[in-house]
Amino acid sequence: MKILITYDISGTDTTAGSRRLRRIAKVCQDYGERVQYSVFECTVSEATYELLEAELLAEMDEKEDNLRIYRLIEPVEKHIKEFGKFKATNFEDPLII
Amino acid sequence: MKILITYDISGTDTTAGSRRLRRIAKVCQDYGERVQYSVFECTVSEATYELLEAELLAEMDEKEDNLRIYRLIEPVEKHIKEFGKFKATNFEDPLII
Numbered sequence: 001m002k003i004l005i006t007y008d009i010s011g012t013d014t015t016a017g018s019r020r021l022r023r024i025a026k027v028c029q030d031y032g033e034r035v036q037y038s039v040f041e042c043t044v045s046e047a048t049y050e051l052l053e054a055e056l057l058a059e060m061d062e063k064e065d066n067l068r069i070y071r072l073i074e075p076v077e078k079h080i081k082e083f084g085k086f087k088a089t090n091f092e093d094p095l096i097i
Numbered sequence: 098m099k100i101l102i103t104y105d106i107s108g109t110d111t112t113a114g115s116r117r118l119r120r121i122a123k124v125c126q127d128y129g130e131r132v133q134y135s136v137f138e139c140t141v142s143e144a145t146y147e148l149l150e151a152e153l154l155a156e157m158d159e160k161e162d163n164l165r166i167y168r169l170i171e172p173v174e175k176h177i178k179e180f181g182k183f184k185a186t187n188f189e190d191p192l193i194i
Contacts (some may be wrong), residue, residue: 004167006103008133010182024177036105038165039136053178062181066133070101071176079168081150084159085107 001070003049005056007038010064023059024067027052041076099169100129100146102137107161119155121152121164124149127129 005028011017025034031052032042043054054079060067073079102125108114122131126150129139141149150166157164170176 004101006133008136008138008182035165036103036135038133039103039105039137039165057180062182065181066183067180068132069137069178070167070173071170073170074169081166083154083164084162085105086163 001044002051002074002076003042003044004070004072005042006028006041006068006070007040007060007067009038014052016061017087018063020059020061020065024056027055027059042074098141098143098146099171099173100139101167101169102139103155103167104135104137105163106135107158108157112178113158114161117158117162121153124156126153138169153188 007021007024009017009024010020012021015035021038022064025040026036028040028042031044031048034040042052056069100133104118104121106114106118106121109118118135121149122137125131125139128141131137139149153164153166163173
């Protein structure tokens with residue numbers, strides 16, 4: 001199944017916050033693709049989903065952050081519209097916004 | 098139909114960037130709810146969707162930002178999992194991350 005993971009992290013100007021975002025991104029990228037700074041599309045089986053969820057919960061700070069996981073309609077490309085700058089962002093750079 | 102709007106904005110430390118985020122949020126909130134800093138769930142008819150898309154495109158900077166709109170499976174609450182801090186964020190505050 002295809003899922004969309006969106007993540008609101010608190011305090012990415014701190015070492016702890018930026019580390020959480022980096023680690024969450026790494027977990028997600030093991031299962032899919034980063035499509036925005038804190039939005040990831042992942043492909044998982046039901047069983048793999050359980051592992052992914054457990055890994056995400058281990059990395060996030062439940063008191064500070066918010067994590068949402070949506071099941072997507074497939075095929076995803078028929079149910080998404082995208083506009084603007086596409087994948088040109090270097091997600092490895094420090095976040096300066 | 099239910100849609101999810103995710104938005105990567107460039108340069109929210111600038112007047113132009115923060116204004117774009119504020120305006121995009123205002124457009125989305127006319128049709129739904131802000132669930133994360135740059136993630137919105139909206140309910141629209143097919144006709145209303147066209148209006149919403151036009152309004153979003155008018156506000157965004159296609160050279161700088163990225164906008165993704167996903168059609169969601171309904172009922173949404175059966176196809177989403179949420180973890181962590183929930184809606185405690187004051188989205189009106191300036192973004193400091």
